[in-house]
Amino acid sequence: MDGRVADHAPTDHRGDAAVPHPLVAAHDLSLVFDAADGPVHALSEVNLSIARHDFVSLIGPSGCGKTTLLRVIADLVKPTGGSILVDGGTPEQARLDRSYGYVFQAPALYPWRSVRRNVELPLEIMGLPAARRRDSARAALATVGLDGFENKFPWQLSGGMQQRVSIARALGFEPELLLMDEPFGALDEITRDGLNMHLHELWKRTRLTVIFVTHSIPEAVFLSTHIVVMSPRPGRITQVIENTLPRDRELDMRETPDFLQIAHQVREGLRAGHSYDGATGPT
Amino acid sequence: MTELAVPATRLRTPPAGASLARQLVRGRTLPTLTVLAAIIVIWFAGAVYLNAPRTIEAFERQEIAWTFGQLVEATWSMERPVLPTPAQVFADIWANTVERSVTSRRSLVFHAWVTFSSTAVGFLIGSALGVLIAVGMVHVRTLDRSLMPWVIASQAVPILAIAPMIVVVLGNIGLTGLVPKAIISAYLSFFPVTIGMVKGLRAPDPLQLDLMRTYSADRAQVFWKLRWPASVPFLFPSLKVGIALALVGAIVGELPTGAQAGLGARLLTGSYFGQTVQLWSALIMAALLALVCILLVTLAERLVLAARGTPP
Numbered sequence: 001m002d003g004r005v006a007d008h009a010p011t012d013h014r015g016d017a018a019v020p021h022p023l024v025a026a027h028d029l030s031l032v033f034d035a036a037d038g039p040v041h042a043l044s045e046v047n048l049s050i051a052r053h054d055f056v057s058l059i060g061p062s063g064c065g066k067t068t069l070l071r072v073i074a075d076l077v078k079p080t081g082g083s084i085l086v087d088g089g090t091p092e093q094a095r096l097d098r099s100y101g102y103v104f105q106a107p108a109l110y111p112w113r114s115v116r117r118n119v120e121l122p123l124e125i126m127g128l129p130a131a132r133r134r135d136s137a138r139a140a141l142a143t144v145g146l147d148g149f150e151n152k153f154p155w156q157l158s159g160g161m162q163q164r165v166s167i168a169r170a171l172g173f174e175p176e177l178l179l180m181d182e183p184f185g186a187l188d189e190i191t192r193d194g195l196n197m198h199l200h201e202l203w204k205r206t207r208l209t210v211i212f213v214t215h216s217i218p219e220a221v222f223l224s225t226h227i228v229v230m231s232p233r234p235g236r237i238t239q240v241i242e243n244t245l246p247r248d249r250e251l252d253m254r255e256t257p258d259f260l261q262i263a264h265q266v267r268e269g270l271r272a273g274h275s276y277d278g279a280t281g282p283t
Numbered sequence: 284m285t286e287l288a289v290p291a292t293r294l295r296t297p298p299a300g301a302s303l304a305r306q307l308v309r310g311r312t313l314p315t316l317t318v319l320a321a322i323i324v325i326w327f328a329g330a331v332y333l334n335a336p337r338t339i340e341a342f343e344r345q346e347i348a349w350t351f352g353q354l355v356e357a358t359w360s361m362e363r364p365v366l367p368t369p370a371q372v373f374a375d376i377w378a379n380t381v382e383r384s385v386t387s388r389r390s391l392v393f394h395a396w397v398t399f400s401s402t403a404v405g406f407l408i409g410s411a412l413g414v415l416i417a418v419g420m421v422h423v424r425t426l427d428r429s430l431m432p433w434v435i436a437s438q439a440v441p442i443l444a445i446a447p448m449i450v451v452v453l454g455n456i457g458l459t460g461l462v463p464k465a466i467i468s469a470y471l472s473f474f475p476v477t478i479g480m481v482k483g484l485r486a487p488d489p490l491q492l493d494l495m496r497t498y499s500a501d502r503a504q505v506f507w508k509l510r511w512p513a514s515v516p517f518l519f520p521s522l523k524v525g526i527a528l529a530l531v532g533a534i535v536g537e538l539p540t541g542a543q544a545g546l547g548a549r550l551l552t553g554s555y556f557g558q559t560v561q562l563w564s565a566l567i568m569a570a571l572l573a574l575v576c577i578l579l580v581t582l583a584e585r586l587v588l589a590a591r592g593t594p595p
Binding site: 096100104106114122124153 | 490591
């Protein structure tokens with residue numbers, strides 16, 4: 001670990017209109033867990049810059065630290081070295097400002113709340129009046145194509161619909177940044193294709209910045225403007241691939257030579273990081 | 284079209300008799316009634332067996348040549364039997380509930396009400412205390428470490444040993460009647476509520492808690508919007524155990540006080556004066572009261588869970 005832990009005071013660069021600063025900037029970021037059998041280097045010297053309105057996928061095998069990196073950005077864990085800025089401030093400041101929405105691997109809906117009240121949960125916590133909560137929730141549910149399901153309860157919906165509710169919940173308070181941790185990992189491929197298309201349309205329409213953790217190469221290539229290839233032991237970034245595909249995409253594109261070319265590049269990147277070697281990880 | 288619709292609906296709805304028969308076969312009614320019938324048969328037989336020695340003694344004293352039929356008849360109609368028959372107990376209950384004014388000192392409804400009121404007060408105090416202790420243990424690390432052994436130790440002490448002390452101590456500071464009994468009830472009923480709620484308040488999974496953190500929710504919001512609603516399915520089973528224990532506490536509280544009212548007092552006087560029929564009818568009333576208490580909690584549970592949209 002180097003000694004740069006608290007170098008960055010939460011300075012506000014927001015007045016700097018001339019140089020548009022990146023939304024997320026990590027510098028030599030590292031994170032070491034103390035496990036029973038010695039320290040685990042979950043993240044090691046991660047340098048990454050994410051511009052506004054980008055769609056960035058983090059891809060790599062289990063244990064490469066992609067979820068950990070997302071959790072550091074969300075201030076759900078603290079890094080042990082290096083620095084990270086989110087929207088010009090510390091991740092904690094960004095969390096307190098509610099500048100990101102987080103979508104987990106599982107929908108994590110509250111089963112005692114109806115769909116509408118699940119989407120209203122963050123708005124309640126922010127103290128919005130009931131009428132505005134209701135309007136925002138309705139709009140967010142319409143965005144994910146779930147109008148008319150307001151009064152259903154989570155157990156009445158399919159897995160794909162539940163995950164769409166959780167996306168609506170993250171969108172309801174209009175954050176600038178959407179953090180998604182393998183949101184479609186537990187879904188079947190047909191549902192997943194549909195949701196990928198949906199998410200792509202949503203991103204194009206809203207100009208959100210999305211950081212998207214995935215295991216799937218086609219998913220990463222289809223959705224992203226940039227693909228960050230990561231590798232395990234220690235968790236690090238081995239390559240950042242810029243996606244040259246046009247911004248407007250259709251599912252059919254996944255069979256075109258251009259698409260396959262980029263997918264090949266990602267696969268090569270994973271191979272170069274020895275991601276295919278000890279592929280006998282814990283999961 | 285209405286003319287057609289009416290017979291169609293009639294066809295689909297089976298006649299009342301058929302549905303009752305189906306209910307008997309498929310539901311819990313028939314098994315429950317079978318067990319009841321078995322209990323009654325064994326009870327009548329037991330009455331003959333247990334009352335026979337004294338009856339035979341009486342026959343022999345009066346030098347009567349008795350038959351088995353006479354023996355059975357006599358054992359089933361003793362004034363102070365070792366074991367009264369279900370018929371005697373039922374007749375006593377009937378006489379002291381339906382046929383007696385509830386204001387009478389011999390009315391079982393009156394005694395059941397006295398016991399129920401201290402059960403209810405004790406149950407409410409105990410449940411509130413149980414929830415408070417659980418909330419403290421979940422939120423304050425020191426309480427979590429220090430309190431649990433005492434909570435468990437409190438239940439290891441036999442209530443029969445503590446009840447007279449509570450009654451005497453409170454009697455000295457002028458508290459008699461309902462209050463000491465309610466405190467004994469509370470002492471018993473807080474325990475299951477504490478145990479259930481500690482588990483319930485810790486039921487939210489890490490993702491549900493992380494979600495709250497991403498919203499920068501404060502502790503009160505995490506409690507009211509996540510921990511408390513997540514604990515409700517754990518609360519009601521605890522309350523059912525709690526109210527049954529509260530009833531036991533109220534009855535035990537009536538035993539050492541020389542109380543004039545309450546099912547516990549009926550049990551005590553019944554056993555003092557060998558009034559076994561009175562003893563058994565008080566026992567059966569206590570069992571029925573327990574059933575009513577549990578049904579009340581179950582009803583509250585159904586209403587709350589239905590309002591939360593829980594799957595049927």
